Amino acid sequence: MASDLSSILVITLFAISLVNLTPSLVLARKPCHFPAIFNFGDSNSDTGGLSAAFGQAPPPNGLSYFGGPAGRYSDGRLVIDFIAQSLGLPYLSAFLDSVGSNFSHGANFATAGSTIRPQNTTLHQSGFSPISLNVQYYEFHDFLVRSQVVRKKGGVYERLLPKEEDFSNALYAFDIGQNDLTAGYFLNMSTDEVKAYVPDVLSQFQTIIQYIYSQGGRYFWIHNTGPVGCLPYVLERVPVLAGQIDKYGCASPFNEVAQFFNQGLKKAVEQLRKDLPNAVITYVDVYSVKYSLISQGRKHGFSHPLKTCCGHGGKYNYNKNLGCGAKVHKHGKEVLVGAPCKDPWTYVNWDGVHFTQAANQYIFERIVDGSFSDPPIPLNLACHRN
């Protein structure tokens, strides 16, 4: 019921926003009817990949919507869930999840902790996923080829796997890069050192888009990276000077690096549009939406812009060693110390790293109509070239 109401709200908001666009942009165009979504990314859009391979995200993740852990690092749905829902598609199954998955309408290759560049460390050593973007591409390629072989067996496989033509009509969504930036800082690199490797990160990103295009992908929906300097796990872990904290409490050097990455990403997208003549690529400025959510959130009912909902202690209710869901043994009893707040919908940040469902919905509602996109066309028209 709640989700029906929210989709009506989204459709209504969407209809209102269409009226504001120039008629020539909208009236001539039919909605795209993407039959599938293939998503690549990190925890911002992981719907169960890391959980399937390395152990489930613990409770209280999933608390506000799924009634329990659902492979997502949030109390509920992610932006990619709202995207799927608004396109009339079921939530995406994680490619790595062999239990109960249905890939007829796409697959999700994202895993929490993923980077664009392969890291030279294990998940255990650094917390970064070994399933970097190139590995996500290998998985995608494997899926593309083998799903068609298996689908020919008929029966249930026809109802679990996409049709061949769905691959060229699908939306290819990306939200990745944040961890490439934090990876350097966590190795004690300076901002200049991090900036110095950003071109390599972007070049590897570009290569993957070219590979997907060469396999028939045409419609690309690319989120830029968020203001990582506003997240407790960065604020707590990487030292900054008092003068480097902005008036909203965010650490400016990290946000500047994120913006530096985003400028490069935008240029990379412009180059890709030249190199891939039949591609339709939408660049979505999620950074600006997230930053305005944190800086202006109080106006929208988010009374806690920086503090973690589910965590333990310290300035931000965040402790890297006692995260959301963490338990300790006290007097022979297990006690939950990484406990959730009572009102997650008033928090932007769920666990110090990831956004709450309420924040994800806020972000989705602002990007769906194209107001933060280049070119400025809505999600359901993102198959049309400007």
Ligand SMILES: *[C@@H]1O[C@H](CO)[C@@H](O)[C@H](O)[C@H]1NC(C)=O
């Ligand atoms: C990992 O090591 C290789 C070989 O030394 C290097 O080329 C690559 O840049 C390293 N990756 C990262 C993320 O540092």
Ligand SMILES: *[C@@H]1O[C@H](CO)[C@@H](O)[C@H](O)[C@H]1NC(C)=O
């Ligand atoms: C998988 O999902 C699709 C789309 O919702 C549905 O039509 C199909 O029946 C599902 N497959 C199975 C085996 O349930």
Ligand SMILES: *[C@@H]1O[C@H](CO)[C@@H](O)[C@H](O)[C@H]1NC(C)=O
């Ligand atoms: C980074 O610096 C901190 C503080 O000096 C140190 O404890 C930590 O081991 C260093 N990390 C790496 C990866 O070098």
